[in-house]
Amino acid sequence: MMLSARHVSWSAGAVPILREVSVDVRRGEFLGVIGPNGSGKTSLMALLAGIRSPKTGEILLDGVPIARLSRREVARRLAFVEQQAETTERITARQAVELGRTPYLGALSPWSAADDAIVDAALENVGMRHLADRGWHALSGGERQRLHIARALAQEPEILLLDEPTNHLDIAHQLGLLDLVRRQGLTVVAALHDLNHAAMFCDRIAILEKGRLIALGTPREVLTVERIREVFRVDVAIDHHGAGECSIRYHAPGKAGAATRLKVV
Amino acid sequence: MSRSFSSIGRAGAALLLLVAALWMGAAVGETSIPLEVVARTVANRLWGAGYPLDPIDEGIVWNYRLSRAVVAACCGAALALSGAVLQALLRNPLADPYILGISAGASTGAVGVAILGLGSGLLTLPAGAFLGAVLAFALVSLLAAKAGRGRSAIILAGVAGSQLFNALTSFIVTKAANAEQARGIMFWLLGNLSGIRWPDVSLALPAAVLGLGVCLWHARALDAFTFGADSAASLGIPVRRTYVVLVGASAMMTAAMVSIVGSIGFVGLVIPHAARMLVGVRHGVLLPAAALIGAVFMIVADVLSRILIAGQVLPIGVITALIGAPAFAFLLGQRRAQA
Numbered sequence: 001m002m003l004s005a006r007h008v009s010w011s012a013g014a015v016p017i018l019r020e021v022s023v024d025v026r027r028g029e030f031l032g033v034i035g036p037n038g039s040g041k042t043s044l045m046a047l048l049a050g051i052r053s054p055k056t057g058e059i060l061l062d063g064v065p066i067a068r069l070s071r072r073e074v075a076r077r078l079a080f081v082e083q084q085a086e087t088t089e090r091i092t093a094r095q096a097v098e099l100g101r102t103p104y105l106g107a108l109s110p111w112s113a114a115d116d117a118i119v120d121a122a123l124e125n126v127g128m129r130h131l132a133d134r135g136w137h138a139l140s141g142g143e144r145q146r147l148h149i150a151r152a153l154a155q156e157p158e159i160l161l162l163d164e165p166t167n168h169l170d171i172a173h174q175l176g177l178l179d180l181v182r183r184q185g186l187t188v189v190a191a192l193h194d195l196n197h198a199a200m201f202c203d204r205i206a207i208l209e210k211g212r213l214i215a216l217g218t219p220r221e222v223l224t225v226e227r228i229r230e231v232f233r234v235d236v237a238i239d240h241h242g243a244g245e246c247s248i249r250y251h252a253p254g255k256a257g258a259a260t261r262l263k264v265v
Numbered sequence: 266m267s268r269s270f271s272s273i274g275r276a277g278a279a280l281l282l283l284v285a286a287l288w289m290g291a292a293v294g295e296t297s298i299p300l301e302v303v304a305r306t307v308a309n310r311l312w313g314a315g316y317p318l319d320p321i322d323e324g325i326v327w328n329y330r331l332s333r334a335v336v337a338a339c340c341g342a343a344l345a346l347s348g349a350v351l352q353a354l355l356r357n358p359l360a361d362p363y364i365l366g367i368s369a370g371a372s373t374g375a376v377g378v379a380i381l382g383l384g385s386g387l388l389t390l391p392a393g394a395f396l397g398a399v400l401a402f403a404l405v406s407l408l409a410a411k412a413g414r415g416r417s418a419i420i421l422a423g424v425a426g427s428q429l430f431n432a433l434t435s436f437i438v439t440k441a442a443n444a445e446q447a448r449g450i451m452f453w454l455l456g457n458l459s460g461i462r463w464p465d466v467s468l469a470l471p472a473a474v475l476g477l478g479v480c481l482w483h484a485r486a487l488d489a490f491t492f493g494a495d496s497a498a499s500l501g502i503p504v505r506r507t508y509v510v511l512v513g514a515s516a517m518m519t520a521a522m523v524s525i526v527g528s529i530g531f532v533g534l535v536i537p538h539a540a541r542m543l544v545g546v547r548h549g550v551l552l553p554a555a556a557l558i559g560a561v562f563m564i565v566a567d568v569l570s571r572i573l574i575a576g577q578v579l580p581i582g583v584i585t586a587l588i589g590a591p592a593f594a595f596l597l598g599q600r601r602a603q604a
Contacts, residue, residue, distance in 0.1 A: 051498040075501030082499070085492035088358065089546045102489045103501030107482065155500070 002027050002187060003048060003078070003159055008057035010043050017043045018211045020057070025159070025189055030182055032198040033191045035208035036232055041191035042083065044208065045163040048189060049080035075103035079152035080161040081145075084168070087136060094132040096147045097122055100154025122150040126180060142173035149180065162190040166197065195232075195248050199223055207231060220246050279557045283338065290334030290564040291326050294571050298322050298330075307331070333461040334564050337581075339469035340526055341536070341563025342556035343518035346473075346480050348533030349540070349555045350511050353487040353548065359420050361533035362398075362519040366426030368528035370401020371520040372454055373430045373437070380441045380450075391468060394520035401430050402516060456529040456582030458567050465525050472521035477556055479514040483507060484548035491546075529582045531589025532559055538596045562588075 003025040010018040018040045025031055025048075033041050046052040047059055050066040059066040066074060079100070100122065101115045123129040126146040131139065139147070145165060152160055160181065166174035174194070178201045181188055192198045198205050199219040207215040207222055209231045215222040223246060228236050235251040291303045306326040308314035348361040362368050374397020375390050377383040383393060408422035434454070438447050480487075486507045489497040498504045522529070540555040563581075566588065570579040 046495070049499055051495050070501075071498060071503045072501035075499060080499035082492075082495055085496050087491050087493075088356070089491050090541070091491060091546055095547070096491070099489055099491060099496075099500060102485055105485055 002062055003189070004060040005044070005048060005054075006057050006060060008044075008047055008054035008059065010040075010047060010052065010054050012043075016211060018047070018054075018208075021208075021211075021213045022057075023206055023213060023216060025187060026204075028185070028187055029203040030188045030190070030201055032202035032205045033189065033208060034193075034195060034198050034205060038210075039208040040211040041208055042163055045080070045161055045189070045191050049078065049161050050074050051080070072103050075155060075157075077157055078159045078161065079155040079157035081148045081152050081163065081165055083163045085148060086144075089136075091136050092132065093128060093134050093136065093139060093143075093147050094119065094123065096136060097128075097132075097150045097154050100151040103155060118156065119154055122154040125153060125184075126150040142169050142177070145169060145173075145177060146180070149177070153184065157186065159187045159189070160184065162188065164191050164193055167193070195223065195228065195236075199246050199248060223248065276553075279553065283557060283560060286561045286564045287331070287334045287338060290337065290568055291330040293568045294325075294330060295575070296325070298326055302326065303331075328462065332463045332466055333458050333567065335466050336461045336469045336525060337458055337563040337567040338560035339466075339473035340522045340529065341532055341559035341561070341566075343469075343473045343476055343522050343559075344529065344532040345536035345540070345555040345559025345562075346476055346552060347515035347518050349537035349548070349552055350480055350487065350515050351533075352537055353490050354508060354511055355419055356490065356493060357416055357419060358538070359534070360423075361531075361537075362515060363528060363530040363533055364420060364427070365423035366401045366405045366430055367398045367516055367519050368523055368530075369427040369430035369434070370404075371395070371398040371516075371523035372528050373397045373434045374400070374520070375524045376434050376437050376450060380437055380446065391521055391524040394524040395517055397430070398516040398520040398523070399513070401426055402512060404429075452580065453527040455580035456527040456585070457578075457580050458526050458570075459578055461525070468521055469525055472518055473556075476514050476518040477552070479510065480552050481549070483511055484552060487511070487548040487552075488546075527580075527582065529585050531585045531593065532563065535589045535592045535596065536562060539592070542596075542599075 005021055005023050007020050007022050008018060009016065009020055021040075021044060023031075033044060035041050043052070047054050050059060050061075050069075050071075053067060061069060061074065061077065097119050098115075101111070101118065104115070105111060120129065123132055126149055128143065128146050128150060131143065136144070149165070162181065165181070166177055169177065174197065178190075178197055181190070182201055190202075192202075202219060204217060205215075205219055205222050206213055207227070214231070215227060220240065223238060225236055225238055228234060228248070234253070237249045237251070238246050239249065240246045288300060288303055292298050292300050302318060302322050303326050305314065305316040305318055306323045309316055309318065309323065310327055344362065347367075351360040351362065351365065352358055371394040375394040377397065378388050378390050378393030388396070405419065405422045405426040408425060409419040412418040412422060438450050442450060486497065486502045489500040489502045494504050497507075536559040537551070537555045540551055540558050543558075544550045544554045563585075566581055566584040570581045570584045573579055573584075
């Protein structure tokens, strides 16, 4: 129970986005958060990262309310990769990763050789060391996302929070990135769009619908034909392989079955 | 080891450049004074060296030109720092105290104290300028927040805020000032270093040094804003506190300079971009570089304002705009070519 949301609610102005969500993240697990657009995934990630405060309820980091910890303390234990963080500054790939050392640096603890080594290792880890001196603007979307992961790793966190990390990447980069994240052996919470990715990579999946947590469990437990139809409004067939794995086949809307159900909706 | 040596070397070179610019600023003018006379004057005044000098030359160098050059340097450094900090915090390459209405607000505050007697003697002119600057930025931020999230919102709000506060200043001046006051204030508003004496240095220098210190202390925090405020927060930066402290420092520096020399455009906008091209984007190096370039630029601009038209002194704001506007156009083109 290292990171927990306790009955958190959040609204954007008068519009409620999250209602009474409670979830405990277990040490070492890969927890996926899925849900349709507007279900509150991004808001939940921002609350878990402590960069927004819930209207009601609280976020606990190792049992301590995150609001009571300093930003710096949080950043040493928990790294957050936003959806599409961009810049117009002319920084290099390496400089973007060096930002990850920010929570450890201060007037009395300047940049050291140890920091260089950690940054090198993070670049190596994501396979970007050969592009370290390349300018940010000359990098592809996949390379930039890898650098954001490397920046997060340079924070040496226990927990990695990712908000739709594979947006705008081609399929090979999507799978490569999620595999890279899983290989770190960290506790991971990731908002994901693709149900198959969630099924492939997650130990557990949380499903959000209209700001409420409606299911939490292993992929096999929570990804059912009925629930996917209710929440995502698509018809699917689910194939089970072996012990816990499953994969999802989508039926195009308008084909057999879908049309009649859409009328009901 | 080599790293610290090179940074000491660079700091030394920067200091030399600044001294050279001040030296030149004191020597060049309507009557040219030899460099060694400038050096001897400084030696006489600071260490009582006792060189025999023409008292008129010595007076011109010490009482007029040197104090003026020091204030010009402080002003250039402070404006460039404010611009660099605002550009980083707002992640907007067009941000600077002049465009965001901070200078205009400071002018209104200063005029309010000087002419209307706001604060009934409790507020000094610089304090009034600071209140005006903070008020203007608060108003502009509010307007930008209402206008939406776009990048141009804060700039458009700044333009509107500048117009509003300039109008208020004109209104106050027209309504309450006599003709002579009005003329003096209008000249001051365009940016003017004519009346500068040593007492002005005692405000300009501490303001610039304190501002530089506060900004440098937050250099890494400014770096952390590269990918936005949320990214800075997730890197462990207390965003709101950083924002308040740094905007406060920018307003303080701008207000101090406006209350001494009036509002001067383009320095805060262009100099940080020039510094970025020269030394890169890391604020630990960028901020001192911007301060130095701003200081040297202002000293040179002041010299030009004195010698460009014989027998006349141009408002320094005219010089900075004449150089700054084309330089800005050039930078915009460069940016586009590289994007």
